[in-house]
Amino acid sequence: MDLTNKLRTIVCLTAILLLTACSVSYKFNGASIDYSKTKTIQIAEFPIRSSYVWGPMGPMFNNQLKDEFANHTRLEQVRRDGDLKIEGEITQYQQRNKSVSAEGYSAQTELSMTVNVRFTNNANHKEDFERQFTATATYETTRSLNSVQEELVTQMVKDLCEQIFNATVANW
DSSP: OOHHHHHHHHHHHHHHHHHHHOOOOOOOSOOOOOTTTOOEEEEOOOOBOOSSOOTTHHHHHHHHHHHHHHHHOOOEEOSSSOSEEEEEEEEEEEEEEEEEOTTSSEEEEEEEEEEEEEEEETTOGGGOEEEEEEEEEEEETTSOHHHHHHHHHHHHHHHHHHHHHHHHTSOO
16 A cells, blocks of 8 residues: 555545544524523413403413423523513404405405513513514314314414514524
8 A cells, every 4th residue: 555545544534533523413493592691481371361262272372382482492480580581461362354255255264363572681681572472374264263263273372482482582
């Protein structure tokens, strides 16, 4: 074996060793939290203040919001004195006609849900805010609200919780 082949072999073996020994792991969950300063989060129960109510939507929303932070951050959820604090209320749940058929009847109905959120960052009060978030879902008017309500509310709750997560800890 001549010197050139030995060098190629050494370079190849070194490259293989480096590639297998080093691994970098990236987590793309959107959270940008300084865990040295922020360790806890307090998420209050959101009461329903809407005039129109579907009973299960309150618990669905509250559980999904807590799950969103539990699944995508290392923050410990506490009952009081959290480094981050999220509170608010479900302010609106309504349906309205979205489109009309050629015969002049409603063809699609839009269901919407709005929550008011107050966010406090005790490590950086410049990030505090109070803001409303809205999610909508559409269904064919030939179907009854009762037949689609659970599916649509589940979809809207997931959307709202993602919006709140992004606005509070993802800095989007």
